[in-house]
Amino acid sequence: DVQLVESGGGSVRPGGSLRLSCTASGDTFSFNCMGRFRQAPGKEREGVAFFEEYDATKYSASVKGRFTISRDNVENTLSLQMNGLKPEDTALYLCAARLCGFPEYVYWGQGTQVTVS
Numbered sequence: 001d002v003q004l005v006e007s008g009g010g011s012v013r014p015g016g017s018l019r020l021s022c023t024a025s026g027d028t029f030s031f032n033c034m035g036r037f038r039q040a041p042g043k044e045r046e047g048v049a050f051f052e053e054y055d056a057t058k059y060s061a062s063v064k065g066r067f068t069i070s071r072d073n074v075e076n077t078l079s080l081q082m083n084g085l086k087p088e089d090t091a092l093y094l095c096a097a098r099l100c101g102f103p104e105y106v107y108w109g110q111g112t113q114v115t116v117s
Contacts (some may be wrong), residue, residue, distance in 0.1 A: 001089045002026040002027055002097050002107040004022050004023070004108065004109035004110075005023045005024075006021065006022050006095050006109040006111065007039055008020035008080075008087060009093065009113050011116075012115070013116070013117070014087060015085065016098075016116070017081070017082060017083045017084075018114060019086065020112060020114070021080075022029070022077065022109055023075070024077070028076050028097075030099060031052060031098060032051075032097075032100055033052055033053060033098045034050070034051050034096065034098075036048050036050070036095060036096075037093070037094045037095075037096060037105075038089075038093045039091055043091075046091075048060045048062070048063045049069035049080055050099075051069060053100050057069055061112060067080060067081065067082050067083070068083075078099075080093070085114075086109060089116050090117070091113075091114060094108055095108070095112045096108045109116075
């Protein structure tokens with residue numbers, strides 16, 4: 001099992017920045033592919049940034065160039081630096097982990113709210 005605990009988030013003006021963190025514990029060695037998703041009210045969950053197989057990073061078109069995903073393998077922490085925030089970035093942001101080589105994200109954090117207004 002993997003436990004994901006999220007921190008960060010909050011409210012910010014358009015153009016501002018926030019940093020989200022997700023600390024993992026448990027079988028982090030196996031479930032090493034991780035991602036950040038978001039869900040806004042009335043919208044489908046959207047994947048925004050990922051660490052994929054072989055530590056390749058991937059971003060959605062909506063955040064590319066503004067968001068940066070990083071990880072600290074010693075502290076088992078996944079971070080998402082969000083710059084140039086827009087009102088449309090407002091959502092509940094979730095951290096997730098999957099077994100590399102398999103597409104389904106199995107473990108999810110509790111989510112943290114980001115509001116841009």
